[in-house]
Amino acid sequence: MNYLSVENIAKSYGERVLFTNISFGINKDQKIAFIAKNGTGKTSLLNIITGKDNPDSGQVISRKGINSAFLSQEPELLPNLTIEETIFASENKILKVIQQYEKALLNPDETEAYQKAFEQMEINNAWDFETQYKQILFKLKLENLDQKVSTLSGGQKKRLALASILINKPDLLILDEPTNHLDLEMIEWLEQYFSKENITLFMVTHDRYFLERVCTEIIELDNGNIYQYKGNYSYYLEKKEARMEAEKASVEKARNLFVKELDWMRRQPKARTTKSKSRIDDFYIIKEKAHQRRKDHTIQLEINMERLGNKIVEFHNVSKAFDNLQILNKFNYTFKKGERVGIIGKNGTGKSTFLNMLTKTINPDSGKIITGDTVRFGYYTQSGINPKPEQKVIDIIKEFGEYIPLAKGRQISASQLLERFLFDRKKQYDFVEKLSGGELKRLYLCTVLIQNPNFLILDEPTNDLDIVTLNVLEDFLLDFPGCLIVVSHDRYFMDKVVDHLFVFKGDAEIEDFPGNYTDYRVYEDSIPEESSLEKKEKKTWKKDTNSGLSFNEQKEYNRLEKDIKKLEEDKQTIEKLFLEGTLNGDEINKQSIKLQEIINQIDRKTERWFELSDKI
Incomplete structure (x- = not known):
């Protein structure tokens, strides 16, 4: 069944032609990734498909009655609503039923309203839906339902928009960089969710593991032409290479x-x-x-790296805390030449604080951080470029000099350097605010590298970069002789460029793991924690389970299943009493309070059950 057809659409901005005569279709149950270089119109195409923009010619035809949803990079949410109000603001009938039921629980004296709300939950089979919706909020770390949208960070808003879409289960889901602003744990959960759910997807993403494990088809826009591949990312790479050779x-x-x-x-x-x-x-x-010519220019990342001495950076008994949140506690580490470290950990465990202390943006509470005289940091932050009003692309580079030194005593002009980063002469005189998200990141990368660092720190460098640029950056980093620290949720990128990990576990615990991200996940999933229980019980547990849970966790998991089952039975018993209508006023109040306590226990135990089941 066809959900959406794109027929011969074209889009230009002035003299800049993004694409012409583009055609393809999206059918039920397809999971399609759309791939193109930065600045060639990915976001413009998504805006046209979702009706936020119009093509210059051609048309987009959607099947009548299809429920579509679009997750943009900058979701538009009402700032005066809370997280819960945002979720319930949709037209989803079952969500409205759940909302009425939860309101009734807050007013146990209104027995008629409660009974009506309970009956609607039964009629619409809303109990399972409620469990799923709470699981999604839990996984995306949106527990404070009373928090106002206006107080949320950009990442929290993106997660809230994603949660709202997933809860409503649209027929067709269109996503623009869905893994941006998600930590690694969330990405892996979303990957599994999309892989298992019967949902039709059309997405733009640079996350190559996500492409590999979720998408079953890839559409590529290359030199103004559409190419379609029936397979995942590995299949796409293989077939694209064959196509290029044939061309x-x-x-x-x-x-x-x-x-x-x-x-x-x-x-x-x-x-x-x-x-x-x-x-x-x-x-x-x-x-x-x-006379056909392919525009296959690739970035040439060439820098004149400053000499790096023997003393690089040393942490001696470094401690840092914010109020009751301990980030580091007497942390010791000595960086060596050519070291390549990946940093992973949940939000709030201190990754950014560590980088800011390393670069002396903030000071430790105690201990010393000693930096060698020859160390020259290049710090690629998430904040990116802050251009002045009406500043042109070339002006950004000229702030570092008209001529830029390269290796072996050579130099090139600012304009020539920009050409190496795929900004042609015309593009160099565009205003910076006209650049796409990926072009802005590429320009920022250029400004970091031309300062000739010998210690590179990259904080989420892969956001908004296209796959071609990512491959070039990876190859450059593999040859980079200095020190490297990378914070990234891009597992493919991390696996390729780092040798070991700092795992920020919270409460000032930092594990130095000797391997890349995939090595770490395999290790974590396959090694259960040691326990002090009797050998007989331990052997029985190891024999009976293939999960990644420790013995104590497995025991807790089994106990939770029994507890939740018993609580559900108690809940049904009380609800049956309400339906019978034989209770007097005092008994109704008493049973309503008891019911609310049972529901609270079910919620707490269910959240813990989800947390443990995620490890299995």
Whole structure:
């Protein structure tokens, strides 16, 4: 069943042509990724598909009755609403039923309203839906339901918009960089959710593991043409390489034929037969094919790295806390030459604080951080570039000098350097605010690298960068001889460029793990925690379970299942009493209080059950 058709659409901004005559379809149960280079119109295409913008020509046709949802990079939420009010603001009928039921629970004296709300929960089979919706909020760490949207961070708003969409279960879900602002634990949960759910997806994402494990089809916009691949990311890479080789051979063949036909054209007399006119028409087709040029320029990341001495950075008994939140406690570490560290951990465990102390933006509470005289930091932060009003792209680079030094005593102009970062002469004189998100990140990367650092710190460098640029950046970092620290939720990127991890576990606990992110996940999932229980019980547990839970966690998990089942039975018993209508006023109040206590216990134990089940 076709949900949406894109038919011959085109889009330009002034003289800048993004695409022309683009056509493709989205069918039920397809999980499609859309891939294109930065600045070629990915977000514009999404805006056209979702009706936020209009094409210059062509049309987008949606099937009648299809419920679609769009997760943009900057969700539009009402700032005066709370998280809970935002969730319930949708037109979802079951959510309205749940909302009425939860209101009734807050007013146990109104027995008629409660009974009516309870009956509606039964009629609409809303109990399972309520459990799923609470699980989604729990997984996306949106527990404070009374918090106002206006007080949320950009990442929290993105997670709230995602939660609202997932809870409403649209027929077609369109996503623009869904993994941005999610930590690694959330990404892996979302990956599993999309893989298992029967949901139709169309998404733009640079997360290559996400592409590999979720998407079953890939559509690529390349040099103005659409190419479709029925497979995941690995299949796409294989087939794209084959296509490129075939195109190259086809152009080469056309060039050889062009030389032959050009000689024939030059020898043609003025009087031409019908046969020769047909050959002349074919000549111009061959000429166009022979002169085809691919715009396959790649970034050339070349810097003149400052010499790095033997003393780099040393942490001696460093401690740092914010109120009751302990970030570091007598932390010791000595960085070595060529070290490549990945940093992972949940939000709020101190990753950014650690980087700010390393670069002396903030000071430790106690202890010393000693930095070698030759160390030159290059710090790529999440905040990015802050251009002045009406500042042009080339002006950003010229702030560092008209000429930029390179390796072996060479130098290039600011304009030449920008060309290496794929900003052509025309683009260099665009205002910075006109750049796409990916182009802004690329320009920022340029400003960090031209300062010739020998200790690179990259905080979420992969956000908004296209896959082509990511591959170039990865290759550059593999050859970078200095020290490197990377904070990233891009597991593919981390696996490729780091040698070991600092795992921020909270409460000032930092584990130095000798391997990349995938190594760490395999290790965490396969090694149960030690326990001091009797050997017989321990052996029985190891024999009976394949989960990643410790013995105590497994025991707690089993106990929770029994507790929740018993509480659900108690809940149903009280609800049955309400339905029978035999209780007097005092008994109704007493049973209402008891029911609320049972519901609170079910919620707490269910959240813990979800937490443990996620490890299995």
